[in-house]
Amino acid sequence: MEEDTSNINITIETIPTISVDCVIFGYDANELKVLVRRETVPFEDKVFLEWKFPGNHVRRDEDIDATASRILKEQTGLENIFAKQFMVFSDPNRLKRRKQDYEWVKPRLNDDRVITVGFYSLVNLSDVDNSTIIEDAKWANAYESMILMFDHSEIFDEALKKLRYDLLHEPLVFELLPEKFTLTQMQKLYEVIFNTTYDKRNYRRKVNKMAYLIPLDEIQTGVSHKPARLYSFDREIYEKTRTERFDFRM
Amino acid sequence: MEEDTSNINITIETIPTISVDCVIFGYDANELKVLVRRETVPFEDKVFLEWKFPGNHVRRDEDIDATASRILKEQTGLENIFAKQFMVFSDPNRLKRRKQDYEWVKPRLNDDRVITVGFYSLVNLSDVDNSTIIEDAKWANAYESMILMFDHSEIFDEALKKLRYDLLHEPLVFELLPEKFTLTQMQKLYEVIFNTTYDKRNYRRKVNKMAYLIPLDEIQTGVSHKPARLYSFDREIYEKTRTERFDFRM
């Protein structure tokens, strides 16, 4: 009877063949981070530990964007954060490919195939209270490669590729920055994400043309040197003045 | 018994909750076209006619790219043509939204929800023998809006948006052009897709910088005026010399 209930639950509440995985990017201390969670897979007399991106099945009456929001809420405690689907992963053999590496995969080779919609998400880590992050998750440096479960390494690569692509055409940096930020913080963020450096003067000349980047009458506090001016992003001005042709590359 | 077989077929051969829809773009006679097919929906004593993009369910052992290839082969007779997934459509209410418009939708409101992966595809129409296009399909002008089934209007809008986006960053025009083409043909194609015009001299100065655009020792034939030089696209040179930063905008 318990098995019955569980089956009914899966059939009615979720769509077992479709899941959403979220690559959640954060930026802190000049590092691009990504949220991974530990998965424990009990198999025979052992327990296997694996890292993966947070994910979940799509519920029956839920748009996939809602699935992504739900995952983000559950994992970080945050709502209304930026998330965007970037690719569908549908390799029917994703389990098989790791057959040789992981014993526990073997008995699951005949499981139903799952198609995954990858989302990437951007959060400003200064907003994130670490107590709201679920226990088995951690912010890992995005560039320190770790072994991930299933096809999650591929999902990460595609997410980063898409993030970079989109950053050149939309003002997405502001999702990763605090409400008020300095131009140096913004420049560093670009430099970390694109793994490059820019000339400070040229960078400032460029961003000064962005009408939606608002200099505030406030300066940085708590630094032991000349404090920098703070800026904020004005979404309204951006929406009004955006043109298809503008781009954010240096 | 027939019903049984059909059910088994759906369950075993395909994943009923996941489908692929293809927006197939073609270019001919200075027009951007898109392949639509007529669907007949018998309901009670009537038959409803609807237009939609070719689509199909994903088979159980098939990567979604393979599903897209299969659809393209079936509808156009062509193989190895460019196709790229661009977005997942998952609105659980897509049938409900048309409840008021179409009687035949009503009894299907409780059908299982289908999540659709949208692909766009590019074909060079001079290669397409019209006899290989299936009977119920036609090439429609992409800009003459027509009423499409389900959420296919939204799918088209997103496909065109993504096509334009990608065209600025990858040499996709060549997928829509014949093997050998003139610079004017290439310019016109851009102009049609981006709904704009360019100055011929400036356009040529720009494309002359593309090392992978090869001037041939051949000229146009069959025109009643000065024939233009033919060019071809060299994929190898492109792959070797591509940089992330180059872009195709004017």
Place this chain on the structure above:
DNA sequence: GATTTAAAGTGTCATAATAACAATATGTTT
């Protein structure tokens, strides 16, 4: 309160890219 420290903030020049603009060349048709 003078000095040190650390990052903020700022300008020039040479080169490259862009936008606006029109006349000549070359095949085909009549």
Place this chain on the structure above:
DNA sequence: AAACATATTGTTATTATGACACTTTAAATC
């Protein structure tokens, strides 16, 4: 040979870019 239709080509003014180094400012230290 003239008319036609499109191909092909160059200049100039403006704007964008890339390379490059010194001065300013607040806090911390002596």
